[in-house]
Amino acid sequence: MGLTKSSTGRRAGGELTDFSRLREGRQLVALAGNPNVGKSTVFNRLTHMNQHTGNWPGKTVTSAQGLCRTEKRELVLVDIPGTYSLMAHSAEEEVARDFICFGGAEAVVVVCDATCLERNMNLALQTMEISRRVLLCVNLLDEAEKKQIRLDLPLLSRRLGVPVIGVSARQKSSRTALLQALDRLLDGPEQRDSYRVRYPAPVEEAVARLLPLAEAAVRGRLDARFLCLRLLEGDEKLLDGADRYLDGALSRQGELLLAAEKERLALAARGIDRDGLEDLLVSALVMAGEELCHGVVRLDREGYSLRDRRIDRVLTGRRLGYPLMALLLAGVFYLTIAGANLPSDLLMGALFRLQERLAALMAALGAPPWLRGVLVDGAYRVLAWVTAVMLPPMAIFFPLFTLLEDAGYLPRVAYNLDRPFQRCAACGKQALTMAMGFGCNAAGVVGCRIIDSERERLLAVLTNSFVPCNGRFPTLIALLGMFFVGSASGSLSTLLSALLLTLLILLGVGTTFAATRLLSATVLKGVPSSFVLELPPYRRPQLLRVLVRSVLDRTLFVLGRAAAVAAPAGALLWLLANLRLGGESLLALAAGFLDPLGRLMGMDGAILLAFLLGFPANEIVFPIIIMIYTAQGSLSQLGDLAQIKALLLGQGWTWSTALCVMLFSLLHWPCSTTVLTVRKETGSLKWTAAAVLLPTAAGFLACTLTAAFTQLLGI
Amino acid sequence: MNSLSTLDCLRPGQFALVQSLHSTGGMRRRLQDIGLIENTLVECLGVSPGGDPAAYAVRGAVIALRAEDSRQVEIRPLPRREVP
Numbered sequence: 059m060g061l062t063k064s065s066t067g068r069r070a071g072g073e074l075t076d077f078s079r080l081r082e083g084r085q086l087v088a089l090a091g092n093p094n095v096g097k098s099t100v101f102n103r104l105t106h107m108n109q110h111t112g113n114w115p116g117k118t119v120t121s122a123q124g125l126c127r128t129e130k131r132e133l134v135l136v137d138i139p140g141t142y143s144l145m146a147h148s149a150e151e152e153v154a155r156d157f158i159c160f161g162g163a164e165a166v167v168v169v170c171d172a173t174c175l176e177r178n179m180n181l182a183l184q185t186m187e188i189s190r191r192v193l194l195c196v197n198l199l200d201e202a203e204k205k206q207i208r209l210d211l212p213l214l215s216r217r218l219g220v221p222v223i224g225v226s227a228r229q230k231s232s233r234t235a236l237l238q239a240l241d242r243l244l245d246g247p248e249q250r251d252s253y254r255v256r257y258p259a260p261v262e263e264a265v266a267r268l269l270p271l272a273e274a275a276v277r278g279r280l281d282a283r284f285l286c287l288r289l290l291e292g293d294e295k296l297l298d299g300a301d302r303y304l305d306g307a308l309s310r311q312g313e314l315l316l317a318a319e320k321e322r323l324a325l326a327a328r329g330i331d332r333d334g335l336e337d338l339l340v341s342a343l344v345m346a347g348e349e350l351c352h353g354v355v356r357l358d359r360e361g362y363s364l365r366d367r368r369i370d371r372v373l374t375g376r377r378l379g380y381p382l383m384a385l386l387l388a389g390v391f392y393l394t395i396a397g398a399n400l401p402s403d404l405l406m407g408a409l410f411r412l413q414e415r416l417a418a419l420m421a422a423l424g425a426p427p428w429l430r431g432v433l434v435d436g437a438y439r440v441l442a443w444v445t446a447v448m449l450p451p452m453a454i455f456f457p458l459f460t461l462l463e464d465a466g467y468l469p470r471v472a473y474n475l476d477r478p479f480q481r482c483a484a485c486g487k488q489a490l491t492m493a494m495g496f497g498c499n500a501a502g503v504v505g506c507r508i509i510d511s512e513r514e515r516l517l518a519v520l521t522n523s524f525v526p527c528n529g530r531f532p533t534l535i536a537l538l539g540m541f542f543v544g545s546a547s548g549s550l551s552t553l554l555s556a557l558l559l560t561l562l563i564l565l566g567v568g569t570t571f572a573a574t575r576l577l578s579a580t581v582l583k584g585v586p587s588s589f590v591l592e593l594p595p596y597r598r599p600q601l602l603r604v605l606v607r608s609v610l611d612r613t614l615f616v617l618g619r620a621a622a623v624a625a626p627a628g629a630l631l632w633l634l635a636n637l638r639l640g641g642e643s644l645l646a647l648a649a650g651f652l653d654p655l656g657r658l659m660g661m662d663g664a665i666l667l668a669f670l671l672g673f674p675a676n677e678i679v680f681p682i683i684i685m686i687y688t689a690q691g692s693l694s695q696l697g698d699l700a701q702i703k704a705l706l707l708g709q710g711w712t713w714s715t716a717l718c719v720m721l722f723s724l725l726h727w728p729c730s731t732t733v734l735t736v737r738k739e740t741g742s743l744k745w746t747a748a749a750v751l752l753p754t755a756a757g758f759l760a761c762t763l764t765a766a767f768t769q770l771l772g773i
Numbered sequence: 774m775n776s777l778s779t780l781d782c783l784r785p786g787q788f789a790l791v792q793s794l795h796s797t798g799g800m801r802r803r804l805q806d807i808g809l810i811e812n813t814l815v816e817c818l819g820v821s822p823g824g825d826p827a828a829y830a831v832r833g834a835v836i837a838l839r840a841e842d843s844r845q846v847e848i849r850p851l852p853r854r855e856v857p
Contacts, residue, residue: 176833379821589837
């Protein structure tokens with residue numbers, strides 16, 4: 059169980075090379091920027107796409123590309139991963155730098171954060187060392203204004219010698235200005251005289267001596283000064299890349315390589331080894347940024363305003379930090395449950411009335427009974443269940459969660475939870491990936507790329523499915539409502555459900571910690587690596603946009619997936635229920651076969667079968683349970699939860715059965731999408747198997763113990 | 774108050790100037806990339822509820838660091854009256 063590069067497979071941004079489809083002679087423009095400066099918002103604005111945006115660093119882990127039409131041309135925009143630097147210290151930085159160097163981009167737009175301009179200059183200056191067409195796009199002007207930060211962008215533009223445009227990308231009006239700036243940038247001449255960072259004398263002297271040779275090698279295809287600096291560093295990876303890019307022109311220039319070697323030795327003799335040189339370079343860049351911003355940024359004591367300080371003192375405070383996290387979670391659940399009740403009832407009523415009509419219509423058309431069964435009683439009915447029971451809670455939970463994300467709360471969760479993760483020898487950013495798991499475990503697994511250390515990333519990948527995704531909440535909510543809230547009525551029952559659900563989720567979080575700890579004590583041994591987490595300023599969420607987008611995207615996505623998965627599953631179920639083998643339906647046979655194992659785990663064969671059939675999507679597990687029971691006879695018309703409860707009770711359910719189903723819903727194999735994602739992200743069958751077996755084993759244990767315990771006590 | 778110390782000793786509300794970085798490798802680069810170099814002003818903003826990590830204001834951004842890492846950053850604490 060070695061932990062090697064190959065065991066975790068392809069790293070972030072590996073798909074940056076595939077844009078031939080969009081290319082077709084169009085000009086390529088790269089979108090660079092520090093993490094969390096609103097790069098994705100700018101990208102969406104320019105391409106009319108809907109990349110998911112959120113207020114936390116590292117959100118864009120995959121690079122997107124899209125078409126962007128300006129007045130004069132159509133170009134391909136590539137959103138490269140957010141980085142602080144192009145020194146290639148991490149995989150993302152390497153990808154970003156290689157793309158700017160060798161990706162064939164005509165120009166680079168560097169998106170900067172207006173509230174923290176100085177810090178952003180580092181990347182901007184490094185980009186200007188590589189590209190001769192750079193546009194500085196200072197984003198979040200609205201936020202800066204709120205913080206009373208005033209910026210003299212014309213002055214910055216004069217100092218840098220590149221165009222600087224200030225925008226608030228969240229506002230529609232920014233689009234036109236950006237498009238015009240892009241046209242001007244591409245129409246204009248190359249920026250031959252843009253600002254150059256001056257490095258300390260020994261470095262500059264060495265560069266000056268290498269420059270003529272380097273110019274002969276690159277012949278204008280790469281910046282010669284940039285190449286000289288990398289030669290002095292002895293940056294093998296970049297030099298290999300440059301050599302390939304220049305069709306071997308670099309390795310043919312033996313004289314240049316020899317001279318560079320000599321200069322490196324000379325620098326080392328003066329006490330400047332490779333690390334020392336990097337220190338000099340970085341310091342010069344940071345100080346240049348400081349100088350350039352002097353007089354450009356005014357009235358900013360800190361980007362971190364008094365308001366943010368106050369909020370943070372509460373949300374990350376010693377006494378209130380943890381309780382408030384739990385309370386916020388419970389609050390989100392409360393709103394979800396309270397809001398979902400009515401639409402659920404309405405949908406259920408409407409969809410089942412429609413079912414009767416459909417059946418009548420098919421009968422009138424003379425369809426054979428089996429076809430009616432497959433289509434209406436099978437496919438349509440499961441589809442209706444998914445829509446009625448699952449959709450409303452999901453459509454409410456997701457936007458609420460997105461609002462918290464948009465406001466900037468998630469990094470605070472990571473900050474608060476870093477200590478416990480540190481104790482498990484893991485990374486606090488795992489809290490971010492865990493939070494993403496609430497939305498979708500597959501997304502959570504992809505999000506694990508924000509974790510630098512491979513060992514810690516694997517820990518996060520393997521434990522991600524311990525938090526229930528959006529598709530599992532509704533099942534938990536329904537069961538809590540039916541079996542645990544009891545006779546409490548109205549808002550009290552909603553409150554009780556929300557609290558119980560929170561407890562259940564905390565159990566999932568607790569299991570995450572336990573499993574992480576177990577893994578890092580056994581197969582993934584190691585010490586926690588270092589951890590730098592940026593806490594972005596709070597931003598007022600874009601309420602309307604979040605609501606519209608997440609409801610629409612989510613609704614369409616869920617309905618699409620429901621149709622794709624639930625309908626065939628429903629048809630299959632109907633067939634299984636009606637095809638007989640030796641007098642028994644196949645469904646009854648399968649359920650009977652699984653029954654002993656199901657009973658051992660405090661459930662029954664039908665439930666276990668539903669979990670297995672629900673592998674493509676967790677949304678359909680509970681509907682399938684109901685389908686299996688109804689297909690076995692008894693009831694066919696279910697109007698509300700009370701009737702469902704009666705059905706379940708009739709099948710021998712007790713509160714202990716419901717508890718075991720909830721536990722197993724929380725702890726079982728991830729859905730097929732997530733499993734495929736784990737396979738892709740880890741590049742290893744072994745780790746994929748571990749990601750399936752670990753939660754399954756935990757669920758088996760939890761259910762079996764619960765069942766044994768309740769039987770023992772006779773309750 | 775002018776004696777040298779390390780960043781993890783800085784308490785919320787206190788300011789300091791960075792003297793040198795003792796961290797090496799990737800961590801050193803990451804700290805430099807966010808602008809934490811010699812003579813950079815830092816302020817400790819708070820400590821997370823678990824007691825670690827702590828949050829620092831560096832060049833207009835807020836950065837959380839674990840004590841284990843901030844121990845590698847040598848600082849000169851600034852008395853109140855010297856805070857720019």
